[in-house]
Structures are given as C-alpha cells and as structure tokens.
Amino acid sequence: MAQFNYLNELNSLATTMDGPITRGPPQRWVKKSNNENINPSLSASFKNTSNVNISSCNQSMQKLSISTNQSCNNSVHSNKTPTRNEPKKGKKTPSKNKSPGRSTTPTPNKATKTPNKADRFIPSRSNSNYDLCHYMMSREDDKGEEVVAQKVAGEAIGRALTDMEPGRLLQYTCKAPAAPEGYQNRLRVVYSQAKVPSSVKNTTRYIPQAPDRILDAPQILDDYYLNLLDWSSSNILAVALGNAVYLWNAGTGDIDELMTLEGSETVCSVQWVQGGGSHIAIGTSAATVELWDCEKKKRLRIMDGHTGRVGSLAWNMYVVSSGARDGGVVHHDVRQREHAVATLAAHTQEICGLKWSPDGRYLASGGNDNLLNIWPIAAGQRYSQPNYLYSFNQHLAAVKGLAWCPWANGVLASGGGTADRTIRIWNVNTGANLNTVDTKSQVCSILWSTHYKELISGHGYAQNQLVIWKYPLMSRVAELTGHMARVLHLALSPDGTTVLSASADETLRLWKCFMLDPKKKDPVESKAAKSLLNLNSLIR
Structure with missing residues (x-):
C-alpha cells in the first residue's frame, strides 16, 4: 500500500512540473516578442542582417529541435528517465533538460497527464554560437566605425597587458615629484591633532588604592x-x-x-x-x-x-x-x-x-x-x-x-x-x-x-x-x-x-x-x- 502511495505522489509531482509556469519572471520568448513590439527599429535592424548566417543558424536549430522533440516524446510515453546506464523501471522522474520554448504554452493531457507532442522548442545551449548572435543583435550599420575603434582599443590594451611584468596589473612609470623645500602640508595639522602623543599613551600605571x-x-x-x-x-x-x-x-x-x-x-x-x-x-x-x-x-x-x-x-x-x-x-x-x-x-x-x-x-x-x-x-x-x-x-x-x-x-x-x-x-x-x-x-x-x-x-x-x-x-x-x-x-x-x-x-x-x-x-x-x-x- 505504501508503494502505491509513493507512486501516486511521484505522478502528481511530475504533472505539476510539466504544467505551465504561472509564477516567476516571463519566459524569454515572451520578453523578445514584447521588445519587438516596443522597439520595431531593433527588429528591423535584426532582419537586415546577413541572410546567409541567419539561414544557416535556423537550419541548425531546426535539426536540433526535431531531435530534441523526438527524444522528449519517447521519454514521456515510455515513462522512463534516460540515463547513461540501463533505465530504471517502476519510477518516473521529470526530465531536467526541459525548458520553455518559442511555441505556445503546452496544455497537459488529462488522460495521460503528460504534455502534448511537439509542444515547445528546447535548444541545446552548448551548440549555440553566442558570440555571433550577440554581435548580430548589437551591431547597427551606422555604428560600424565605433565598433572598429573599440576593437582597436581592446587590442591595444591587450598588448599593453602582455608587455607588463607578470603579476602586476598596475604600475607607475615614474615616481611622484618631490615637494619643494620648505613646503608644509596644511592637512598635516588636521591629522596630527587626532593622534595621541606618545607621552600620554605611556602615562597609565598601576597605583595601589590601599x-x-x-x-x-x-x-x-x-x-x-x-x-x-x-x-x-x-x-x-x-x-x-x-x-x-x-x-x-x-x-x-x-x-x-x-x-x-x-x-x-x-x-x-x-x-x-x-x-x-x-x-x-x-x-x-x-x-x-x-x-x-x-x-x-x-x-x-x-x-x-x-x-x-x-x-x-x-x-x-x-x-x-x-x-x-x-x-x-x-x-x-x-x-x-x-x-x-x-x-x-x-x-x-x-x-x-x-x-x-x-x-x-x-x-x-x-x-x-x-x-x-x-x-x-x-x-x-x-x-x-x-x-x-x-x-x-x-x-x-x-x-x-x-x-x-x-x-x-x-x-x-x-x-x-x-x-x-x-x-x-x-x-x-x-x-x-x-x-x-x-x-x-x-x-x-x-x-x-x-x-x-x-x-x-x-x-x-x-x-x-x-x-x-x-x-x-x-x-x-x-x-x-x-x-x-x-x-x-x-x-x-x-x-x-x-x-x-x-x-x-x-x-x-x-x-x-x-x-x-x-x-x-x-x-x-x-x-x-x-x-x-x-x-x-x-x-x-
């Protein structure tokens, strides 16, 4: 009897985790759609980017989506958790690789209590070229010269760091100039007043009270x-x-x-x-x-x-x-x-x-x-x-x-x-x-x-x-x-x-x-x- 109760609790937990996200921050694809509605110039500039690079990126992502959906559906219908070793029987654990995609929010199936097939897109982040995507999204045609200047400045800083001694990020090329003869700092009077004279520090001694x-x-x-x-x-x-x-x-x-x-x-x-x-x-x-x-x-x-x-x-x-x-x-x-x-x-x-x-x-x-x-x-x-x-x-x-x-x-x-x-x-x-x-x-x-x-x-x-x-x-x-x-x-x-x-x-x-x-x-x-x-x- 206790085993059936344990299986029911696992099934209810899986159903809760596979359901729609009702709390927390909005999903990434929702943020992107809102930004496109608010700033159409940014989406327009993004559409004007290189078609060759975007098409190649889309093709790789589509292939990745198909393979990911197939593996996800197989794991859901078989009620098994994929591992490197042989799968364990009799237990149901929610997949850790599930994340919200760009499709609509999935609706759980009441009969099987599992999400529908091809409900959302789950990309593989390890295969994404974040540097290329960030460059395409942040570059604008009218700011090309500024990007080039920043690149040149970064290269100059890199060369300066490599020429320095190891372990030293900051150094002075020359010593501070010496003060002229007879010069007295006015702040010295202010800070010297806060210090206790040495004669006062050593005046405490033991005096017998009897x-x-x-x-x-x-x-x-x-x-x-x-x-x-x-x-x-x-x-x-x-x-x-x-x-x-x-x-x-x-x-x-x-x-x-x-x-x-x-x-x-x-x-x-x-x-x-x-x-x-x-x-x-x-x-x-x-x-x-x-x-x-x-x-x-x-x-x-x-x-x-x-x-x-x-x-x-x-x-x-x-x-x-x-x-x-x-x-x-x-x-x-x-x-x-x-x-x-x-x-x-x-x-x-x-x-x-x-x-x-x-x-x-x-x-x-x-x-x-x-x-x-x-x-x-x-x-x-x-x-x-x-x-x-x-x-x-x-x-x-x-x-x-x-x-x-x-x-x-x-x-x-x-x-x-x-x-x-x-x-x-x-x-x-x-x-x-x-x-x-x-x-x-x-x-x-x-x-x-x-x-x-x-x-x-x-x-x-x-x-x-x-x-x-x-x-x-x-x-x-x-x-x-x-x-x-x-x-x-x-x-x-x-x-x-x-x-x-x-x-x-x-x-x-x-x-x-x-x-x-x-x-x-x-x-x-x-x-x-x-x-x-x-x-x-x-x-x-």
Missing part, C-alpha cells in the same frame, strides 16, 4: 594651621605628637623620642635641615624656635623673635625662616650669635604655610588672611627685601598648602581652605596664574612628584582623601581613600616613591603611589637629582 603600611599617631593635634610632619633625606621621619617629637627610621622601623616640652606647651612645627644633616628645627607654642642635634639628642640653641606660636618653618641652606601667629617672618642664621638677620611684616594674621624655592631665590608665605606673598632675595642685599614681589589675593580662605615644583623653575602650587577649596598654579617669574582647579574639599597640603609630572594633595572637609593630579592639565589621575578624618600633613620619601599622610584620625599611612618602572628612567628624576647635587655642593 596603603602599604599604617602607623599609629596618638595625640596628634587636629589643627589646620600647624605643620607637624617632615621626612629627611636620610630616611628619618619626624612627627610631633602633643608636646613631644618622635623619630621613626623608615629603613629599620626603630622609633626614638627626641624631646618633650614641659608644662602645657606643645610642638607646632618641625623641619629638617637641607642636605641630609642630622639637625632639625622645632617651633613651639612658646613663640620660640629650637635647634636640635638628632644624633646626640641634644638641643643646640633656642631662637626667639616672635610674639605668637611658630606654626611654620622653612630652611634655605644655613638660614631657617619661621612664620608665627603674629603674622611676621623671621630669618634665623644659625651660624651667627645674632641669629635674626631679617624680619618681614608678611601678613595680618597667622602664617600657616612657608616654603623656599629649590634654587633659594623666592620665599612663599601663606596666611590666614587669604593672601599668598612671594619674597625675593635681591643681589647686593644682606638677605631679603623688606617688600614682597607679588601678593596674590585670589584665594578665599587660609593658604596652607604650598609646594614648589622641583623640575620647573618658578612654578608654585597653592591650596586654599574650606571656603576656597581650589588649587592654583603660579609662575612667579611672570606673576601669572597658570591654572586653577576646584577640588570640592578643603586643601590641607600639597606635594610635587620627583618622578612624574604630577602632584598630590591632601584634603579635609568633606572628602578626607588624597588626590593625584596630572600637570599641567590638572586632571585627576587617582584618588586614595581610607582616612576617617581630614588629611592634615603630607611628606615625601627621599627616593620619591612613597607618600606619608598624617590625619586627624591619629593614623599615619604610607602610599606607594609614585613607584617607578625599573625598565624605564624618567628624565624628571635625573633633573631633580642634579639640582639636589648642586644644592649639596653649596651647603658644603
């Missing part, structure tokens, strides 16, 4: 106007805790107590001498400056000159400058018996920031009166001029964060308090404000990196974080968080790789944020090393 070490700092004073931390070039850290000063050896981890004040007096500032010596200056709440020898743990002398507590200190070779709550700055020459060599009426309120430039030419002082003053050393004078060179009043709060750039001459960074919250970059050679950035937090301290063109700032209300800035764009490189209170003080290690932060949460945190790649050598480091070497030679 501190390398955390130290306890009990009884550290939570006072914005004091400077209680300093790291010497001999890798000794001095920290003022209450009324005492402690020394921490970063190499060995040893902790020693240097001195302790009596009574209710407190330590307000500490500052190591330049050049890697063992001497340190200590400012007290008793309006005095004490000079100590840390190796012998001995106080060498006490220097006065102020009427208020000494909250800031700065060394310039053998002279230590002190800023106090009375608003004055006193230069102390530690070599002389009369140590006060100059006194400056710098500010109307307490001085909380004091820094000498690396070359020793300028002194920057920041006060609670929101002023930033620049004091020069004039040639031929004893030490310092009584009048400032510049007095900047752009800050809206106390100016405590001060830092001179170690690799750019005359560049100073200053930071304002809670009401200001900005970091400003100054060029003291011209008095210009190079850049200003709003940090959104109180700026307590600033440090420049000696390895990268960056600076780091410590902040108070309300973020309590450390921020690394890219110079000169002043874009944020990284933010270091972890302190629970404002970051009051910052200190840089002698090798320039580690930053130590002191906070009001009574902790000291060491951040390895300026680590160098051992395979690379930064030019900033070599320049800073050269300047330090020159400074050491002057001290000696």
Whole structure:
C-alpha cells in the first residue's frame, strides 16, 4: 500500500512540473516578442542582417529541435528517465533538460497527464554560437566605425597587458615629484591633532588604592594651621605628637623620642635641615624656635623673635625662616650669635604655610588672611627685601598648602581652605596664574612628584582623601581613600616613591603611589637629582 502511495505522489509531482509556469519572471520568448513590439527599429535592424548566417543558424536549430522533440516524446510515453546506464523501471522522474520554448504554452493531457507532442522548442545551449548572435543583435550599420575603434582599443590594451611584468596589473612609470623645500602640508595639522602623543599613551600605571603600611599617631593635634610632619633625606621621619617629637627610621622601623616640652606647651612645627644633616628645627607654642642635634639628642640653641606660636618653618641652606601667629617672618642664621638677620611684616594674621624655592631665590608665605606673598632675595642685599614681589589675593580662605615644583623653575602650587577649596598654579617669574582647579574639599597640603609630572594633595572637609593630579592639565589621575578624618600633613620619601599622610584620625599611612618602572628612567628624576647635587655642593 505504501508503494502505491509513493507512486501516486511521484505522478502528481511530475504533472505539476510539466504544467505551465504561472509564477516567476516571463519566459524569454515572451520578453523578445514584447521588445519587438516596443522597439520595431531593433527588429528591423535584426532582419537586415546577413541572410546567409541567419539561414544557416535556423537550419541548425531546426535539426536540433526535431531531435530534441523526438527524444522528449519517447521519454514521456515510455515513462522512463534516460540515463547513461540501463533505465530504471517502476519510477518516473521529470526530465531536467526541459525548458520553455518559442511555441505556445503546452496544455497537459488529462488522460495521460503528460504534455502534448511537439509542444515547445528546447535548444541545446552548448551548440549555440553566442558570440555571433550577440554581435548580430548589437551591431547597427551606422555604428560600424565605433565598433572598429573599440576593437582597436581592446587590442591595444591587450598588448599593453602582455608587455607588463607578470603579476602586476598596475604600475607607475615614474615616481611622484618631490615637494619643494620648505613646503608644509596644511592637512598635516588636521591629522596630527587626532593622534595621541606618545607621552600620554605611556602615562597609565598601576597605583595601589590601599596603603602599604599604617602607623599609629596618638595625640596628634587636629589643627589646620600647624605643620607637624617632615621626612629627611636620610630616611628619618619626624612627627610631633602633643608636646613631644618622635623619630621613626623608615629603613629599620626603630622609633626614638627626641624631646618633650614641659608644662602645657606643645610642638607646632618641625623641619629638617637641607642636605641630609642630622639637625632639625622645632617651633613651639612658646613663640620660640629650637635647634636640635638628632644624633646626640641634644638641643643646640633656642631662637626667639616672635610674639605668637611658630606654626611654620622653612630652611634655605644655613638660614631657617619661621612664620608665627603674629603674622611676621623671621630669618634665623644659625651660624651667627645674632641669629635674626631679617624680619618681614608678611601678613595680618597667622602664617600657616612657608616654603623656599629649590634654587633659594623666592620665599612663599601663606596666611590666614587669604593672601599668598612671594619674597625675593635681591643681589647686593644682606638677605631679603623688606617688600614682597607679588601678593596674590585670589584665594578665599587660609593658604596652607604650598609646594614648589622641583623640575620647573618658578612654578608654585597653592591650596586654599574650606571656603576656597581650589588649587592654583603660579609662575612667579611672570606673576601669572597658570591654572586653577576646584577640588570640592578643603586643601590641607600639597606635594610635587620627583618622578612624574604630577602632584598630590591632601584634603579635609568633606572628602578626607588624597588626590593625584596630572600637570599641567590638572586632571585627576587617582584618588586614595581610607582616612576617617581630614588629611592634615603630607611628606615625601627621599627616593620619591612613597607618600606619608598624617590625619586627624591619629593614623599615619604610607602610599606607594609614585613607584617607578625599573625598565624605564624618567628624565624628571635625573633633573631633580642634579639640582639636589648642586644644592649639596653649596651647603658644603
């Protein structure tokens, strides 16, 4: 039963395939008849072609049609599919060589379900001369010269291709002419702006977000106007805790107590001498400056000159400058018996920031009166001029964060308090404000990196974080968080790789944020090393 169903499905499929084509594009002979009706001139030109060639072509096609029809009718009536081997019995497969001819559309016979005899013309395409037919159909009598010209051009192109080297279709016979001397392409400026400079591509580096070490700092004073931390070039850290000063050896981890004040007096500032010596200056709440020898743990002398507590200190070779709550700055020459060599009426309120430039030419002082003053050393004078060179009043709060750039001459960074919250970059050679950035937090301290063109700032209300800035764009490189209170003080290690932060949460945190790649050598480091070497030679 299944075999009869299979034969019925094959018969119905053959009947469907042998039937007329009702869908799809029109047949070729229908297209040709439509074109003849639309463009009679084309058919007329075709009839005017060579009768000899057309007659010979028609005779060959007629013979081919008769032979094809006979083979088609034999295959239909015998219900067999012609193959190279013996025919298979019992199966009916539609012929694959059937195609629409030029006769009318065939009508299937209902009795046998097969097409009528001689229903359409099926040419053999392999025996057709398509080149000759295409030439006859496309040629016109009035365009003979154009055909000849095209033929000549094709032959010329063929000869040119055969004369060329194998594998090369296009080649230049001569090089492009060179540009005249001094010529600059204007488009080069446009395309060069889209490229990223090589210095920017290689600035990404790994910056640890967690501190390398955390130290306890009990009884550290939570006072914005004091400077209680300093790291010497001999890798000794001095920290003022209450009324005492402690020394921490970063190499060995040893902790020693240097001195302790009596009574209710407190330590307000500490500052190591330049050049890697063992001497340190200590400012007290008793309006005095004490000079100590840390190796012998001995106080060498006490220097006065102020009427208020000494909250800031700065060394310039053998002279230590002190800023106090009375608003004055006193230069102390530690070599002389009369140590006060100059006194400056710098500010109307307490001085909380004091820094000498690396070359020793300028002194920057920041006060609670929101002023930033620049004091020069004039040639031929004893030490310092009584009048400032510049007095900047752009800050809206106390100016405590001060830092001179170690690799750019005359560049100073200053930071304002809670009401200001900005970091400003100054060029003291011209008095210009190079850049200003709003940090959104109180700026307590600033440090420049000696390895990268960056600076780091410590902040108070309300973020309590450390921020690394890219110079000169002043874009944020990284933010270091972890302190629970404002970051009051910052200190840089002698090798320039580690930053130590002191906070009001009574902790000291060491951040390895300026680590160098051992395979690379930064030019900033070599320049800073050269300047330090020159400074050491002057001290000696």
